[in-house]
Amino acid sequence: MTGWDISPAGVQSVVSNVRDAADAMNSGITLYxxxxxxxxxxxxxxxxxxxxxxxxxxxxxxxxxxxxxxxxERDMAFLPLRASNSANGAVEATNAYISGSLEQAWNAQRQATRAPDVTAFLEAARKKAGEGR
Structure with missing residues (x-):
């Protein structure tokens, strides 16, 4: 953890690009x-x-x-979830880094590398879709 050198502006730029790409993926999935x-x-x-x-x-x-x-279905849900989790993890890690909590930053980074729980996401989406009927 001692070798960190994070540029918050650089992280913000990359996260913005990732979120734009995730939005495009979601639009593509909807069109699909x-x-x-x-x-x-x-x-x-x-x-x-x-x-x-x-x-x-x-x-x-x-x-x-x-x-x-x-x-x-699982593959289609995985891509935008992974992008979102990675972007959110980068933001959390950067915020923790700025506040001086390197352990919290490391934990946020580690959590962001885990694969998203697609099963839980799909179950919640189905439940939400069922409630809208």
Missing amino acids: GKSVEGAMTSAGTLSFGTDGVGGDAAGLVALALAKFVEGT
């Missing part, structure tokens, strides 16, 4: 979700019953897209 949803809707349906009584179900392409989204 809307695009996949549109593709699923446009992919057509499977019809059951020739007399019109059997009903329709999602088509095979829509089901494949849904499985793909399900399989990549």
Whole structure:
């Protein structure tokens, strides 16, 4: 911990760039979700019953897209969470460094290097989405 030489203005600049990139990732992820949803809707349906009584179900392409989204959900959530945690950790470490608490700065830096809990994030997002209905 004795070799630290932090430039608060430099940290602020980098954190600003990281937050801009995270915002762009979130926008891209939102667009991705809307695009996949549109593709699923446009992919057509499977019809059951020739007399019109059997009903329709999602088509095979829509089901494949849904499985793909399900399989990549954690990866899509991880990227912006990681960026956010890293930026927040850099700010916390810098603030602690400025106040002279090198141990607190080291703890903030160490905490920021840990992988985010994507499972908890996704569960909270699903719960929040369910409450909005």
